[in-house]
Amino acid sequence: MADENASELSPRLARIKFRAWHRGTREADYMIGCFFDRFHHTWSEADLDLFEKIxxxxxxxxxxxxxxxxxxxxxxxxxxxxxxxxxxxVEIPR
Known part of the structure; x- marks a missing residue:
């Protein structure tokens, strides 16, 4: 996961981050979680709404x-x- 701690995020972002990283399979966790970690800081409210829908x-x-x-x-x-x-x-730890 990214360096950013969930405790440093707003409650909404922390909730989205948790959902992005706890999908049910490791592959989905990495694909969706890494995507959130890499890009969420550039997203508008509308982008966050869309990501939540996705x-x-x-x-x-x-x-x-x-x-x-x-x-x-x-x-x-x-x-x-x-x-x-x-x-x-996607960053997969080795």
Whole structure:
């Protein structure tokens, strides 16, 4: 996880961070959690709202959208999912 402590985040951001990092599978944790850690500080309120909607979806769907194996629903198409599809933000500890 990123250096930023959840205790340093607002309650909303701490809740979103927790949800991003506790998905149910390690792969989803890294994909969604690393994405949050890397980019949340640049997001507007509207971006945060969108991310919260996205993480309400099933992990298999989010991962399929990011991997390009499933069509992204119209409501989620745009810069956030385009950025997620790059996958260059995933950091896997060794």
């Amino acid at each position: 993480i309400d979806e099933e992990d298999v769907d989010i991962m399929a959208w990011a991997l390009g194996t499933q069509t992204i629903p119209e409501e989620y198409r745009g810069p956030m999912l385009e950025r997620m599809m790059k996958l260059d933000y």
